[in-house]
Amino acid sequence: MMLLKLIRERVDEAAVVKTVVENYMARFANNEITVFKNWTIENTYLYLAKGRKTTFLSATGSLSVDQVEKAISRLMSLPEDPLYVPVGGPKPSDYSEPPEDFEKIPDLVKKAIDAAEGVERNAGVIHLTYTKAWYEDTTGREGSYSVNRVYMTVRSFLGELSATGAIAGRRLSEIRAEAVGRENSQILSLARGLPHIRVESGVVDLVLSPLVLGHLIGQVVQMWANGLEILSGSSRYSKEDLGKEAASPLLTVVEKTYDPSVYGYVPFDFEGITPRLVEVYKRGILGGFIHNRRTANAFGTESTGHALYGWARPAAGHIDIAPGDGPRELDALFLDLKNGFYIHNNWYTRYQNVKTGQFSTVGRDIALQIKNGKPAAVVKYIRIADTLENVVKNVAELSKEARQIYWWDMPVPSTAPYAVLRNIGVTT
Structure with a gap:
């Protein structure tokens, strides 16, 4: 990464992690999807060491030259880190998987709502993320990966009663939305009356x-x-x-x-x-x-x-x-x-x-x-x-x-x- 090239001569050791998280979310209330949106969050994280002195910093997006300069200046005035350990270890393994098809999200919402029989209304969220990350340090170790994650929560209501079910997995096909709806329906039926x-x-x-x-x-x-x-x-x-x-x-x-x-x-x-x-x-x-x-x-x-x-x-x-x-x-x-x-x-x-x-x-x-x-x-x-x-x-x-x-x-x-x-x- 360009960031390491800028600081390599100023510190003894450094490591950079960059993440890009693509988010896809559907919120629903009263049995209807009210929000279906996507957004991306980028973050950069930096580790610096000089002798046994260390510091960490992070920023949304990229770190500016001014932020890095201030961190290096601060590093020189810090005491030694009692937990210092040199950067190193095996080379990170690269891993990549394609992003999930976020357009399938509304189908899961419908399955959960349809399965929650006997309840008055449902609300909740399904949140899919596709995370890409890159690692590099001054020893020459580098690697990257991309992974999917998804979770769903459903809150069902019957009068003043409510029940929340949740499920998580790595892919949309693993989310058994109907099971979450049925579970809520079962609990509320037990409480009825x-x-x-x-x-x-x-x-x-x-x-x-x-x-x-x-x-x-x-x-x-x-x-x-x-x-x-x-x-x-x-x-x-x-x-x-x-x-x-x-x-x-x-x-x-x-x-x-x-x-x-x-x-x-x-x-x-x-x-x-x-x-x-x-x-x-x-x-x-x-x-x-x-x-x-x-x-x-x-x-x-x-x-x-x-x-x-x-x-x-x-x-x-x-x-x-x-x-x-x-x-x-x-x-x-x-x-x-x-x-x-x-x-x-x-x-x-x-x-x-x-x-x-x-x-x-x-x-x-x-x-x-x-x-x-x-x-x-x-x-x-x-x-x-x-x-x-x-x-x-x-x-x-x-x-x-x-x-x-x-x-x-x-x-x-x-x-x-x-x-x-x-x-x-x-x-x-």
Whole structure:
């Protein structure tokens, strides 16, 4: 890239990443598409090193000469970087796939709406992206890739009740829009005519949808299994915890950004490193952490290829929660739960203490009280209020099937099943 030629004589090391993301989005409300648009976002990211001093900068579009000059001047006055590691590694592998046909998007919207039988109206979004990225550094390593990603959310309404379903994949043909519509219809039909109650604070048993389970386990991976958070002392875990029992023996969680079939896949990260499989939990045993080259060097290990959004902090791109032996059908899971609550979606996750994982998250849309294995009431204003450690340790059952899911309030795209959790705190 021309940018490296301009600065090669001014610094010891440099790396440039350029991304171009083509976005195609359809929004719909009241069963009609209200917005169908496309836009492109270009970004340039630059890493600079002089001795053991480092700095990073980024810009929408291209970096100007003035921005680069200021960054180099700032670099000279910075202290040494305690996580400095020389630029290097295997050559990034090139990968290219053609863009998806965005004109098929309206067909998926129609399928979802048609499948949501018995509801009054539907709203939602389908968002397709085609990402192209280029990497080059001063050691001569360079590579490029192009990948598709798509997710869909549908929110269905019946009176004052609502239910949100989501699905994600790499291609439009993988989006089973009708399944999302049917799921919303099923949940709303279960709630139709039930009395409305408020939850009392206490410890209860729960069934969590894939959306909720994926959200919470994503929080665990991003914060507790993250090399930088461990080094800074913000994580519940340390290197000494590897190989120890840390979760339910039913829980196996794998970071799968390396997998070409998942939403979030990339052939290489911001350091030009190919992501690799990380078993965060293997049947409840803490198995690994996500790293970039900087944190891996501090741990005395190799990068897992998770410098996904910049050089400073590792990040997860897709987590896979292995399914279990539980039933596929929601009514059968309610029978296994017996008494407790079903939470269909959540948002506004907040922390009282990140290190201990003390959190609360608000139930969004439908939540159901389950009595003797059957829905008994619609619950208003329910909030899970507990610790992440209790979440991962108290998994009592996982459904046989898992699916790829993502929506804008999830921390990490996920493949997740339904889950039964025992003895979890809730409040209003």
